Amino acid sequence: MWDRISNKLLVLGGLLLLGLLFQGSVQAFPEYTSRENAIRLADVLDKGFFRGSRITSVFVKNRGEDEYYLQAILDDGSSRLWTLDSIYDWSKNDDLILSGNRALIFPVAGSTEFDILYKNDFYRMVLQATAYLKIFGPHDPMEGKNIQMAIRKFRIIDFGEEGSYSTDEMGHRYRFVLELENGIREFLTYYDAYRLFQTGAFINPSEGEVVHRRPYQVRELAEVDRHLEDELHNIWSFGVEVIFDRPVELLSEQFGYQIVEQNLRDPETGKRRNQFFVNVIFPNTIKNRDVPGFRNLDYLSYVEIVTDVEHQMRVMLRAQVNPEALELPPFVEVTDRNSVIIHFFSVTDQSIARRKDFMQSRSPMTMAGSLISPDGPQSPFELEYLKAVELIRSAQRQPDTHLKVETYLGAIEALRKSSMQAENDAQITQALKQRDVLLKVLPEMIISNSQMSILALQQSGQQVTEENRKQLQLQLNFARKHAVTDEQLQKIESLLNILK
Template sequence: MSKQRQIRTVVGWLLLISVSIFPKGILAFPEYTSKLNAIKLAETLDKGLYRDLRISSVFVKNRTNDEHFLQAVLEDGSSQEWKLDQIYEWSLKDQLQLTGNRVLVFPSSESTEFGILDKNEFYRLVLTSQAYVKTYGEHDLLEGKRMTYGIRRFRMLHPGEEEQFATDDQGNRFRYVLELDNGGREIFTYLDAYQLMNNGAFIQEPLEDDIILSQPFLVRELVALPRQVEDELRNIWRFGVEIIFDQNIALTPDLIPYQIVEQNLRDPETGLRKNQFFIQVMIPNAEKIREVPGFRTLEYLQHVEVVTDVEHQQRIFLKAQINPQIFELPPFVEVTSNNSIVVNFFSVTDQSVTRRQQFLESRIPIAGLQSAFFSYPQETEFERYYLQAVEQIRSAQRQSNLHLKIETYLNALDSLHEAALQAQNDQEIAQALLQRDTLLKTLPDLIISNTQRKILESTQMEQDSIQMEETRRQLLSHLDRAADFAPQREQQQKIASLRNILR
């Protein structure tokens, strides 16, 4: 091999190695920025921390009239030139800290435009919000659609989870978990938190007509709807599948999309592999928790069944094998008032029907606690509420009366919530949320057990009617609180049953 060819080979390998080691976004990040953006960035970084060293001052320098970067002086007297791509990389690795518990975020890995997330402001917003508006991103069947979910609780990633949820495609580390009432969860980076705040994704006081999804819709049954004439003039026939759920379906038809997928599968009869086509009608906020019988054939549909979407939380598909050559009109979805969704399919025997949109537009839908604590020169609001919670928990642990124990634990939860709202840094918010989560693990079972005992006592002992009514109200209040954070379906079912008894 010639020397020139050897050099080319080495250069080629080096290029391959560099591409594999460095993410595409980091390579593409600019080194320089505009003068105005550089000035804003210098003001933002001033008096912050760089690798635990205080930033004494930051100046703007330029290479050309349009290319600016920063010069930083640190508390140890050193002076460094900071290019924008370095600042971007440091922000991803937590090597830059702003004053006031704020962080620097870059919405794009190819632009020097930046934002500032005030973490304390974010914590207070999310901890006082009742609902979360999720906007679905690209490559999702619900792309561009917005759905509102009830919030169960907000927390930080626990140790161990950080490895499971490392970074997003841009290199931003995942930090937070938002648990939803329907059992789903959202994992956020600092950038996610910044963008969600700016987009109004958290609702503190929902309006009366806001549709907020809580418990997932559970599939109960599939019902085949027989073939009947839909359009006699054009000889169009309709048949369908009705999916029956356990509750009213708070969805509109535009939130129930479909897709045609092609899969190379083995034919069960011949054993040979071949391409097969399936229609999948997607239903969000839904679950299949038991076997639901389907249909082997239904007109031109084969193997009609409900399956779980393995790639997304709380989603199911109505799935059927089809022949794409005779699948001429798309399905039409109707949400009924009978806890069901009807998926209508059509067959066309008049091959002159070509105006699909005209036909579609004519359709009308049917109607224990010990932890390290930080000392402060003066008692802060966080410390006041946190210490109050600690004392309440200790008092509850000494309490022999289970009913009073629960009352005290619930008061401690309220104190921890206030402490979280008053937190001024990540250590404080993590401390409050960790103790809250410790309580939430034990409280549902305690409340269920106490309510069962109180109901049993009321049937065996005569009590004053006023006292009984007061106890009933307290028990219902306890159950309402437990329903907000009980993680298991069995617990939720027991709570619902006890509520019915008390009402």
């Protein structure tokens, strides 16, 4: 008996090992590359850094026809033989750093062809942009759809803060955080930055283009009665009207849908069984209160609005359905009365695989070293950064709250200009860090200044001059963009209404 058990264990172990070897062979990155690619890569790696040691020279070597790899000489005198799979792995973390504030990118999975992310160019693009063109990627039910969202701020994840060594599913370390005005936070790797730079995802929309700044809020659901849609083909339709807090500026094609199959407990029988659900996906939308649904609606059951827990600022109109009754997808109609109508006919199946968003809390950043050269400010960055520091100091000494706010706003503009002139990660990190400190305190300060200014005028019986009105409105609009609580937003809206 023990012999039989041992034989079974050996067979099982062999199968597992074979499976692992097969999986590894499928996913393995090539060790060698072409001669031309190796020569180009050697030139890129030269004068960079490998695990803290400077790369003094790189040579191309081969072991056969069109199987080339590299030999690197480091400043400590050591010589290293580097295959392409090792270089690929090192490029995903900080074992291998290029000179000139660049990053090595392998844009095609499983290919040794590479490209370069010029980080300074990327920083300038994102810092000049006012909007982010979000294109939903693979394994997302919204794949291929896009939406323009206003940028709140961009920053670099500082090494040492919590989550600074987190990676995506391919092992690429997260480097940047892009915060949008609607509350979404996008965590980006160097590969993400390269891809977004190549596709021009950071933009300045022209006047009149729709840019989403805050999420829509679902208020209630209403039934749309069954009616004959196509008399010739005997097609009937019915629907659900989703009512929002304000007019919806999304387009019909910006909504998504999917059919999912789940093994759940039947609410009526208590037994587990496979059940099908149709999900109509609303981007840039939240549900912050209870919204009653419907127990039955034609061939749909348990119709309700649910929060999409796997994606930020998304909700779904969810309903249990018999997939055999469906042949056509639902149609989304955006109305002119603060609502969207989902017309149901039939639907088709789609993939239900979904990528989870990376979410990580921030912690205070640390900064080492001086940003100003010993001989005094000379570079464009140093001049603008020093100007910002002087404005901050001036504001701190300013007793007049209104002038204090205006000076702080000037400091933020100087920090923006300095970040545009940054030459390395340390400079841009510190400039953005100082900006974030001001953005944290300014909304409350602006609210207080506006309240005091309006109260003083009311008590004296004076009217607000047009110049003062415009100044206060500009300040309040700035505060609205960077407010962090609902209470602040309510106060800002109230003050803006007074100033109309």
